[in-house]
Amino acid sequence: MNHHYGYVSERLITEGLFPQRRARRRERGPGGAAPVPTVDGLDVEAIRTHFDFPATGRVVTNNAATTQTPVELVDLYRRLAPWYEGVHRGQSTASQRMTERFEESYDTIATWINAPSRRTIATYRATTEAINAVMYSLLTEFRDGDNVVTTLMEHNSNFVPWYALAREVLPKFGRSVECRVARFDHDTGELDLDHLAGLVDSRTKLVCVSGASNFLGTKPPLDRIRAIADAAGYLQPSGQRGSLLLVDAAQLAPTTLIDVQELGVDYLAFSFHKMLAPFGVGVLYAREPLLERSLPFLYGGDMVADGQVRPDRVEYGGLPWKFAAGTPNVLGVVASAQALRLLADLVLDDGSPRFEGCSPLPREDVVRTMSRVNSHVASLTDRALAGTDGIPGLRSYGPPTGAARSPLLAFTVRGTDPRALATALDREGVEARAGCHCASLAHWDLGLDPGTCRLSFAAYTNERDVDRAVDALAAVVRRG
Ligand SMILES: Cc1ncc(COP(=O)(O)O)c(C=O)c1O
Numbered sequence: 469m470n471h472h473y474g475y476v477s478e479r480l481i482t483e484g485l486f487p488q489r490r491a492r493r494r495e496r497g498p499g500g501a502a503p504v505p506t507v508d509g510l511d512v513e514a515i516r517t518h519f520d521f522p523a524t525g526r527v528v529t530n531n532a533a534t535t536q537t538p539v540e541l542v543d544l545y546r547r548l549a550p551w552y553e554g555v556h557r558g559q560s561t562a563s564q565r566m567t568e569r570f571e572e573s574y575d576t577i578a579t580w581i582n583a584p585s586r587r588t589i590a591t592y593r594a595t596t597e598a599i600n601a602v603m604y605s606l607l608t609e610f611r612d613g614d615n616v617v618t619t620l621m622e623h624n625s626n627f628v629p630w631y632a633l634a635r636e637v638l639p640k641f642g643r644s645v646e647c648r649v650a651r652f653d654h655d656t657g658e659l660d661l662d663h664l665a666g667l668v669d670s671r672t673k674l675v676c677v678s679g680a681s682n683f684l685g686t687k688p689p690l691d692r693i694r695a696i697a698d699a700a701g702y703l704q705p706s707g708q709r710g711s712l713l714l715v716d717a718a719q720l721a722p723t724t725l726i727d728v729q730e731l732g733v734d735y736l737a738f739s740f741h742k743m744l745a746p747f748g749v750g751v752l753y754a755r756e757p758l759l760e761r762s763l764p765f766l767y768g769g770d771m772v773a774d775g776q777v778r779p780d781r782v783e784y785g786g787l788p789w790k791f792a793a794g795t796p797n798v799l800g801v802v803a804s805a806q807a808l809r810l811l812a813d814l815v816l817d818d819g820s821p822r823f824e825g826c827s828p829l830p831r832e833d834v835v836r837t838m839s840r841v842n843s844h845v846a847s848l849t850d851r852a853l854a855g856t857d858g859i860p861g862l863r864s865y866g867p868p869t870g871a872a873r874s875p876l877l878a879f880t881v882r883g884t885d886p887r888a889l890a891t892a893l894d895r896e897g898v899e900a901r902a903g904c905h906c907a908s909l910a911h912w913d914l915g916l917d918p919g920t921c922r923l924s925f926a927a928y929t930n931e932r933d934v935d936r937a938v939d940a941l942a943a944v945v946r947r948g
Pocket of ligand 1: 532533594595596597623625626678680681682716717718719739741750906
């Protein structure tokens with residue numbers, strides 16, 4: 469049984485898949501704090517036993533920047549290390565096993581976002597690099613007079629590449645391309661769809677939007693944006709009409725179910741370091757015909773067809789490896805894909821382990837996992853919004869309580885520097901983040917200099933964390 473996965477998982481199965489997990493369940497926190505009751509069917513206290521950070525007493529409320537890592541994942545990385553080898557083209561058993569695990573990781577990632585197959589998945593260092601990959605792959609396709617439409621609520625990762633393309637790169641090739649930015653409502657934080665629709669026209673090659681803002685928390689309606697892009701009438705080199713749609717899902721993927729086929733997106737990018745796996749891996753999903761047609765982003769080894777390199781002719785490998793130049797981050801990709809399986813185990817807690825398992829991850833498990841995660845973090849966000857509501861001088865940004873939003877709360881307090889606020893919160897043991905969170909355009913648009921202070925939550929955040937953060941904030945503001 470399970471030879472497919474080689475020694476590592478055979479040993480795991482022999483020893484039982486979750487020895488640590490069983491041992492770690494229901495430990496009490498520092499000071500013997502009693503477990504907080506289950507919220508929305510999610511046993512948060514059981515989930516927290518899979519992490520080391522609760523034992524430090526940290527109130528980790530900066531999860532929009534990066535998340536904590538479960539012990540099983542760190543352990544997996546360590547256990548994979550003795551079997552580490554490069555992938556593809558190696559003759560050793562170790563290389564062949566690594567190759568299998570590496571390639572299967574693409575299947576897990578594809579299932580997670582309901583991509584049709586691994587052929588549509590490329591891995592990069594993070595969301596930023598994935599978006600740049602799109603930019604460089606499309607570089608030669610832009611025609612003089614084209615435009616790209618993005619929004620004022622983007623992370624710099626989904627604005628600066630398009631700005632640079634239009635203002636710096638293409639002009640050097642004698643092509644004039646415009647980068648247009650759609651507004652958002654300053655009170656509700658909602659994207660101004662009418663303005664966006666007005667910017668998109670028959671010369672809009674690409675529309676680039678955030679699936680969830682990392683500052684306002686807004687989740688723009690991707691179905692309506694898809695319709696706007698479709699109606700544009702732009703003539704793509706494939707002969708298809710309509711603008712391409714790229715979604716920056718860095719803040720969407722960690723807590724929301726994604727179905728790239730249902731959304732009909734052309735490109736979607738996210739980062740694993742915001743999804744429990746800080747091993748330097750980001751994902752780009754792209755529709756297969758686009759990957760087939762477009763130029764690679766990086767050129768070199770591994771992305772070429774075996775033996776098909778001559779001085780006058782180079783053939784690229786099949787998908788997805790055409791987009792995987794150079795020695796990849798093998799262990800990072802394997803551990804990152806396993807983070808998804810582990811999250812399903814921790815959230816569903818149904819005694820059927822998927823972490824290190826040998827069968828494909830059922831999409832249905834992903835649906836159930838993300839539904840629970842989403843309702844859990846939504847209730848935490850509403851709790852934080854309600855808790856901070858009466859704090860004198862506090863203004864929070866983005867959609868109101870109850871609206872669909874990512875699990876974060878950015879705010880200012882009248883007369884207080886947000887950086888001083890974050891430092892004061894840290895003295896109370898609460899980790900917030902101050903600045904413009906790389907959402908520079910939105911802060912500029914709202915006249916918020918030097919920025920805002922932000923609290924953000926994850927699947928392992930409990931109500932006690934939220935209450936401690938809110939109480940600490942109230943106390944800091946009271947003291948002045
Ligand atoms: C919405 C959004 N897009 C892009 C990024 C960039 O992600 P990375 O630093 O992993 O490239 C972030 C990170 O904070 C983000 O929140």
